[in-house]
Every structure is written in structure tokens, then in C-alpha cells.
Amino acid sequence: xxxxxxxxxxxxxxxxxxxxxxxxxxxxIDGNRRVLLSGSIHYPRSTPExxxxxxxxxxxxxLDAIETYVFWNVHEPTRRQYDFSGNLDxxxxxxxxxxxxxxxxxxxxxxxxxxxxxxxxxxxxxxxxAMEFRTTNKAFMNEMQNFTTMIVNMVKKEKLFASxxxxxxxxxxxxxxxxxxxxxxxxxxxxIQWCANMAQSLDVGVPWIxxxxxxxxxxxxxxxxxxxxxxxxxxxxxxPKMWTENWTGWYQNWGGKNPHRTTEDVAFAxxxxxxxxxxxxxxxxxxxxxxxxxxxxxxxxxxxxxxxAPLDEYGNLNQPKYGHLKxxxxxxxxxxxxxxxxxxxxxxxxxxxxxxxxxxxxxxSCFFGNVNETSDATINFQGETYIVPTWSxxxxxxxxxxxxxxxxxxxxxxxxIKKPNEAEDEPINLKWLWxxxxxxxxxxxxxxxxxxxxxxxQKIVSNDQSDYLWYMTTLNLKEEDPVLGENMSLRINSTAxxxxxxxxxxxVGNYHAENGKFHYVFEQEAKFNPGDNVISLxxxxxxxxxxxxxxxxxxxxxxxxxxxxxxxxxxTIVKDLSTHKWSYKTGLSGFENQLFSSESPSKWSGDSxxxxxxxxxxxxxxxxxxxxxxxxxxxxxxxxxxxxxNGNNIGRYWPAFLSTEDGCSTxxxxxxxxxxxxxQTNCGEPTQRWYHxxxxxxxxxxxxxxxxxxxxxxxxxxxxFQTVGVGGVCANVYEKNVLELSCNGRPIxxxxxxxxxxxxxxCGSFEKGTCEASKDVVNILSAECVGKEKCSVNVSTEKxxxxxxxxxxxxxxxxxxx
Numbered sequence: 065x066x067x068x069x070x071x072x073x074x075x076x077x078x079x080x081x082x083x084x085x086x087x088x089x090x091x092x093i094d095g096n097r098r099v100l101l102s103g104s105i106h107y108p109r110s111t112p113e114x115x116x117x118x119x120x121x122x123x124x125x126x127l128d129a130i131e132t133y134v135f136w137n138v139h140e141p142t143r144r145q146y147d148f149s150g151n152l153d154x155x156x157x158x159x160x161x162x163x164x165x166x167x168x169x170x171x172x173x174x175x176x177x178x179x180x181x182x183x184x185x186x187x188x189x190x191x192x193x194a195m196e197f198r199t200t201n202k203a204f205m206n207e208m209q210n211f212t213t214m215i216v217n218m219v220k221k222e223k224l225f226a227s228x229x230x231x232x233x234x235x236x237x238x239x240x241x242x243x244x245x246x247x248x249x250x251x252x253x254x255x256i257q258w259c260a261n262m263a264q265s266l267d268v269g270v271p272w273i274x275x276x277x278x279x280x281x282x283x284x285x286x287x288x289x290x291x292x293x294x295x296x297x298x299x300x301x302x303x304p305k306m307w308t309e310n311w312t313g314w315y316q317n318w319g320g321k322n323p324h325r326t327t328e329d330v331a332f333a334x335x336x337x338x339x340x341x342x343x344x345x346x347x348x349x350x351x352x353x354x355x356x357x358x359x360x361x362x363x364x365x366x367x368x369x370x371x372x373a374p375l376d377e378y379g380n381l382n383q384p385k386y387g388h389l390k391x392x393x394x395x396x397x398x399x400x401x402x403x404x405x406x407x408x409x410x411x412x413x414x415x416x417x418x419x420x421x422x423x424x425x426x427x428x429s430c431f432f433g434n435v436n437e438t439s440d441a442t443i444n445f446q447g448e449t450y451i452v453p454t455w456s457x458x459x460x461x462x463x464x465x466x467x468x469x470x471x472x473x474x475x476x477x478x479x480x481i482k483k484p485n486e487a488e489d490e491p492i493n494l495k496w497l498w499x500x501x502x503x504x505x506x507x508x509x510x511x512x513x514x515x516x517x518x519x520x521x522q523k524i525v526s527n528d529q530s531d532y533l534w535y536m537t538t539l540n541l542k543e544e545d546p547v548l549g550e551n552m553s554l555r556i557n558s559t560a561x562x563x564x565x566x567x568x569x570x571x572v573g574n575y576h577a578e579n580g581k582f583h584y585v586f587e588q589e590a591k592f593n594p595g596d597n598v599i600s601l602x603x604x605x606x607x608x609x610x611x612x613x614x615x616x617x618x619x620x621x622x623x624x625x626x627x628x629x630x631x632x633x634x635x636t637i638v639k640d641l642s643t644h645k646w647s648y649k650t651g652l653s654g655f656e657n658q659l660f661s662s663e664s665p666s667k668w669s670g671d672s673x674x675x676x677x678x679x680x681x682x683x684x685x686x687x688x689x690x691x692x693x694x695x696x697x698x699x700x701x702x703x704x705x706x707x708x709x710n711g712n713n714i715g716r717y718w719p720a721f722l723s724t725e726d727g728c729s730t731x732x733x734x735x736x737x738x739x740x741x742x743x744q745t746n747c748g749e750p751t752q753r754w755y756h757x758x759x760x761x762x763x764x765x766x767x768x769x770x771x772x773x774x775x776x777x778x779x780x781x782x783x784x785f786q787t788v789g790v791g792g793v794c795a796n797v798y799e800k801n802v803l804e805l806s807c808n809g810r811p812i813x814x815x816x817x818x819x820x821x822x823x824x825x826x827c828g829s830f831e832k833g834t835c836e837a838s839k840d841v842v843n844i845l846s847a848e849c850v851g852k853e854k855c856s857v858n859v860s861t862e863k864x865x866x867x868x869x870x871x872x873x874x875x876x877x878x879x880x881x882x
Contacts (some may be wrong), residue, residue, distance in 0.1 A: 070451075075694050081226070098646050101597075102345065102789075103349075106349070108152055126393025136184045136185060138152055140186055172236060176237050181610065185526035190616050239844065241259075242278055247355065248542060275288070286299050288307050291310070294339070305344075307342060311348055311386070318365075327388045328385050334392060339401065340420065348354060354369060356714060363608065380694060383478040388474075419445055430459070431458070454471070473736065474797045482787065493784075494784070497682070510598040510630070513647075519626065532650070535646055556622060565586065573586070623817075659773075668683055685767040688763060694788040698786060699783055700719055706773045708772075709770055710763065714761070717752070723749060727744050754786070792816070793806070793879075794878060805874055807854070813851060815842050819876070820841050821875075
């Protein structure tokens, strides 16, 4: 009986377990080698209400797995005090992946980079005695092991590792350490070995990966990150070729332009990777999302983390990128057995053109790759002639018929539009209340929470509990002091990202650092008097560094020295205040009193609402926009600050920070290697004008509250809410493919343009070419599509008639309204 009970208990615990292993060809799941396509979706950059839709769109887009980092600083904001509530509910996110029957990739780190504040490290960690990050430092290793073990135990408790029947097939320790290991010397090598041993000791039952770690100790699997990883080779013959971050675009900085990576180039990179033996690939990002609250890193990472990903910041399909990659995924999955078990051979045609053949007893599959940046290739293969466009890969699942080419996009382009809030009679005339930020105590008395005879780094004093830190000192000057005079100035050596300076209650000036130049000297004329003079300096951070060797030691705040300069005749008198008694105060009173809360008892004024006033709070009510489309708030006219919707912090805003005028182009050539500055838009415009308002933050009925804290002065009268949706769709689909149009839940209202033959132009500016189909293409498509939310039409001469196009590739160009 005992034997039977033991057997039953064993079966109960193991019958649903998934065995994940690997060899040199692929990740193997339950004994089958797999082609695995994954996408990064970071749970704190969206909301729990969005997760099922985002993950479902990933599945519909052909993904096998969802990848996420784990963000230490938001989960343990204070040492040994944890938070997994709301959009920090990691377990709920992983179970949502499981509900969609997808795999999970859990990148614990706990260093994550990710353009996330401080790379995911809590600042209290930096402030522990004798602390040094990411090396053989006992205090750091103890804290890292404690957090990593806690996360693993949480996941184990819910049976979410594949070895327990859960979705997680891979786990990651550390992150891109190979990029900086040289700076740490022998201690770096010892540290990475410790990481491997510690991770392996946790016994998760699935393989551990280390990305960008060429010397990853066994049994860690080393993987590649970058725009292209086809040249990557693992450090061990038993490690499959894996790509953990295929950067689908790039992040944006305050003052920077909008970067874009073309659909053709992303598809080319993926196809090229699989052509050359890859079997696991993850998009970073598949959905970028939003840096809510103070989570954006940098410094100067924007609130939007759209990343030009296949799903945009709000969760809408970014077409054609989403659809073109979906088609690629379908083709790769159809070849899974051949790619993972077939014998591989290559033909070099010269001029950067090659064919790769995967062959099994059942059949063969082929890739034709053209890495030439300037010319198409015509090749002869097995007696047939094929044309491979510049910088593209053609895929032939049977080595005979091309079913996909990375440069030939057959999916629609969605034209996204913003529409006014129809729930409001006058959506751009919101009624505002206001309240000044109470700073008199700091400006006139200079008294804070603590006092020290030294200027300290902002991280040390504030523990990153706020963007704001006051540095205050009182200077007594005797009438005969030689520094006194008519020509006096205040000189500050600063590493504050933004600085406001006050002397005796008067605003002397402010300054924001140029991105990448956060160590500067601020000097401004100031009036000092005999007797006591109060100097109040407000240091503001805009995201802490998240990358690089020893990034934790990059200073922030007023690190000094601070001088008073007096000029009398030809003499310059310099008085160093750095070792004076300095008083410190973290945060601002409006934040402490939670003026942003919908339950705040504070009184606001509706009289004579001031505009362009520094340090001012604004408040208004509005109706939630009708429908289910994504909601944004337009903050054009404001300066810099923070915004809340019904008490939810939607992030920092800074529309006053314009990008430079040069470096943008309306055209983007997909040919040739991509880099972040290659394809940019939004020159001379606010870096970010629209800010995401998740529907779950809104009350669908009744009033909603918007609160703004404005630092530098702005005009809230232009603020308004809008919805984001598909306004039109267009496509240029090659013959023998299928045209698929969708207005994302709205009906197709009209066919604005249609031509089958050799149409010219691009979305929004199509025109007929030199040949045209014999039938009325507009009428045919109107009958097939108008009034429907989506339609599907075969692009063929049987449907549209025969265009007289001598030698030209025939296609159907369509533009439709939603």
C-alpha cells in the first residue's frame, strides 16, 4: 500500500512536468527539438488589465514564448520590504502567459539594464557599507542571492517552472556582464563563476542562460544580444545558437528624436539568423510599453518606451511590422523539423549571396540570402532562376517555391490617428484649479530634515525616494567682507540633471544638463546682503544610470564645490561654501501631502489660474473617452513635471524639451546595417507630447481627476484627452499572395485607392503605374471589404483581370478608410 501511495504521489507531481534540455542544434522540449520565437513584454510597463490582450496578440503573431525581466528595485524598494501588487504582480503575469499556453523566459538578472531606473538595482543597496555592485563583494552577493532565491522560491511555490508543469522553459542570471567584465579584472571572472554556481544551486529544473557572456561557465548557455546575431557562435558545442535580444527599434531620450527600425530589416535579421543555424530568437521589445512613475532610467529616458516594437506603446498592432513578422514566424514553424534535424549545406554564389539547404529524409528547405547593400542578385539553383532583392532573405520551404522574402511586405500598414474626447462637449476647455508648491520654508529659512558639513551625492541622502532634493545653507556676511559688492555671482559645480537656484527667496536661475553632459558648472548673478543669506538649491534627477561598469558610482546632485564670487575693481574674491553646514530635505511638500490623490483634503483655488508659473500644482476633472480605443493625454504647452490620473502616476512629462532640427528623414532605406540614428523622425518637436493613460486608470462613468505638478512653468489650458485608433489602412501586396485588411474593430468605410498592375508610391501617396488590370479594382474591393471590420482577398488575375505589364512584378496597391 505504501508503495502504491508513493507511486501515485510521484505520478501526481510529475505527470505534467515538461522536460527542457538542449543540444548543439536547439532547445529540446519533451524530446523534440524546437524552433522558438519569443517576445519581450515587461509587466511593470503595462497594467494587469492589458496583459491578456498583449500576450494574446503575441500568440496570434506567432510567438512561442514571452520573455520578461524581474525588476528588483520596484519589488524591494526598502530592504526586506516587498511589493508585488498591481502591475508588479509577477506571478499573475506568468500565469497569464500560462493561460495563453505559451512558454515563459524569466530573466531574473537581477541587474536588468532595460533603460530602467538604476538598471533595476534599489538605491538602498548602493548605500550599504562597503558596497560594490557586480563583483566579488560579499555584501552585494548576499543581497543578490537573497533576492534571486526569493523570486525562484515564489515561482516554484506556484509550480511555474516547466519542470513543475509550468510555462517557464529558461531562466537568466546576470545580464550583459561580458560587455563590462574587463573593467572588473580577475574579480569579474570570479563573480561570473559565482553567479553560475549560485543559479545552478537553486535547482529550477530548466536551463540557465547568460547573455553577452562569451566565457559563461558550464552549464550556463551563452546567448547573443544586438541588431544582428547571425555571426554569433556559442562557446560550447552543446549550446544551441540563441538570440535573447533582437532590438526591434531603440529607446528615446529627452531631447532626442524618434528612432525607427524598418520592418524589412528586422525580418532580414531574423531570417538570416535562422538561415545560419539559429533556433531560439527573442524580440526586444515585442511590446515596449510605458515607464510609469519614476521607473525610467538613463538619465533622460522618456516616459514612453514604445521602442518601435511590433505592438506599440498602447498595445495596438504596429503594422506592417507585426504582420510581416507573423508571416515569417509561420514559415519558420512550418520548417521546424527540417531546421532542427536536417543536414546543413551552403552554396556561396559570391558578392555576399548564398544559399543554405537543410535536408532530411522527408525533404529539404532553403534560404537564399543576399547581404549586398546595393544590388539585387539573380541566382540559378537546381535549374531554376531566382531573384533575391538587396539586403534580403528568401525562404523556400520545399527548396522550389519562394513563399517569403524579407524585403517584400505583403501585410497592411495601419495609419494611426488621434481623435478628440467625444465624451466632453468642449474637450480642449478643461476647467482648472491650482495650488502653489510650498517652498517658503526652504527658500527663506533653509531648514531641512538633516544637516551635515559636507555636500553629499543625492543618492546617499534621498535613497532615491524622490526626484527632488533640497541643498540649503545660510551664509552670514559681515559688512566689511571683501566678497560683498555690486558684481556677485553664485557658482555651482553640479551633477544635478536639473537645477533650480535661489538666494534669499529669489529665483536666481535654473539649468537642465545636456544629455550625456551631466557634470557642469552653473554660474548666475545673485544679490547677497550683509547678515544672513539663505542659499537654496533644488537638485532634480531624471532617471539614474542603468548601464556601464561601476555605473552605480556615477554622481548625481550638488556634489560641489559651491562658490560665491565677488568682483571689486580688478580683484576677484572667491568664497568656498562646500564645507559649510548644509541642510537637506528630500522631496516636495505637495508630494508628501499627496496632492495628486483623489482623496486629498487640500483646498485648491479656481481664481486667476496662473500660467507659466514655476513650482505649481494644477488639477482638473474630465470624462473618460468613449469606446475601448487607447487613451492619451496631450500635454503640449506644459514645461516639465509629473502627471497623475485618479492618483495613478503616469510618469514624468517634459514637452518643453525639443529635439534638434537636424537628422530626420521622411524616407528610410532598409538596406544596410541598422544603427539607432539611421531612421529618425520628430526633429524640432517636443520629445514626447502624448502620454499613455491606461483604460484601467479611468472611471468609465463619472468624473476623472488629472493632477499636474509643473516645475518650470507651462500653460495647462491646451491639455486635452484623445483616443488612438486606426484611421486608415493601406497595402501593396504582390501577386499570388493574400490581401488582408483590418480596421481593428472598426468597419472599413471606403476604398480610397486601388490598382492592380505596377502601382507606384507608398502608403498615402499611391498612384497608378504604366499598366492596369482590366477589371474595376476599386469596385471589386468595395464589394469585398466596405462595411466589414476585416476582409481577405486573393491577389490574382482571376480576381482582378490581367494587367499588360511586360516583365514587371505585379502587385495590388490599396488604400482604405476606417
